[in-house]
Amino acid sequence: MITDTRAFTILLAAGGSFAVLAAAFGFQYLGGLAPCQLCLWQRWPHAAAVLIGLMALIVTRGPVARLLPLLGALAALTTAGIGAFHVGVEQKWWEGLASCTAGSISGISAADLLNPDVDVGAVVRCDEIAWQLFGISMAGWNVILSVCLALLWVASFRRTVR
Numbered sequence: 023m024i025t026d027t028r029a030f031t032i033l034l035a036a037g038g039s040f041a042v043l044a045a046a047f048g049f050q051y052l053g054g055l056a057p058c059q060l061c062l063w064q065r066w067p068h069a070a071a072v073l074i075g076l077m078a079l080i081v082t083r084g085p086v087a088r089l090l091p092l093l094g095a096l097a098a099l100t101t102a103g104i105g106a107f108h109v110g111v112e113q114k115w116w117e118g119l120a121s122c123t124a125g126s127i128s129g130i131s132a133a134d135l136l137n138p139d140v141d142v143g144a145v146v147r148c149d150e151i152a153w154q155l156f157g158i159s160m161a162g163w164n165v166i167l168s169v170c171l172a173l174l175w176v177a178s179f180r181r182t183v184r
Contacts, residue, residue, distance in 0.1 A: 027181050028082075028178050028181035029079060029082075031174050031175075031177045031178035031181065032075050032078045032079055032091065032094070032174075032175075032178045033075070033079065034174050035071065035075060035091075035094055035098070035171050035174035035175045035178060036071055036072050036074065036075020036076065036078075036079075036094065037075070038167065038170070038171045038174065039067075039068040039069075039071035039072050039075070039097075039098070039171060040068075040072050042068050042164065042167055042168075042171075043065060043068045043069060043072070046061070046064075046065055046068075046160075049153065049160070053153075055152045055153060056146045057146060058122045058146040058147060058148040059119055059122040059146075059148060060104060060107070060108040060111065060118065060119065060122065060148045060161070061108070061146075061148075061160070061161070063104050064101045064104045064105050064108065064161070064164050065101075066101075067097040067098065067100040067101035067104070067168075068097070068101055068168075070093075070097040071094050071097040071098055071101075071171070071175075074090055074093050074094045074097060075094060077090055078090035078091060078094065078178070088179075091175050091176070091178040091179035092175070092179055094175040094178070095172045095175035095176050095179065098168045098169070098171040098172035098175055099168070099169075099172045101164060101168045102164070102165045102168035102169050102172065105161045105162070105164035105165040105168060106165050108148060108159075108161035108164075109159065109161045109162050109165060111148050111149050112148070112149060112150070112151050112159055112161060114149065118148040118149050119148060122146065122147055122148040122149075
């Protein structure tokens with residue numbers, strides 16, 4: 023059982039990012055909701071936060087131990103920022119990436135487009151809400167949860183032994 027409050031908050035923060043990633047993959051592979059480009063970008067900082075959390079649980083002393091929770095907070099705030107941008111695209115507050123709001127087929131060869139045996143898949147648009155709960159899209163939930171996770175990382179930073 024973890025009794026150290028620093029380790030516990032790190033475990034909660036990194037575990038939270040792991041849970042968000044698991045949910046994203048669940049929506050993709052079990053729910054059939056293919057991610058758009060911005061959705062994919064929001065996953066990388068969560069993966070980084072999980073790795074940072076593992077390192078922070080192993081390295082408990084010294085300057086690196088002091089720095090790791092700040093890196094975890096930065097990762098959580100990075101995905102929150104990408105998510106906030108995504109929410110703005112979904113709400114049509116601003117334009118999104120050309121690669122996922124204009125029905126782009128960039129990166130797909132002409133031969134594949136003309137070959138009926140090749141499944142190129144549909145372009146997933148960043149400006150359409152695929153799923154929402156209580157009127158909040160997945161990107162919106164990512165923002166909310168990621169800000170909470172960043173606060174946990176900051177709490178663990180404040181508890182780091184100097």
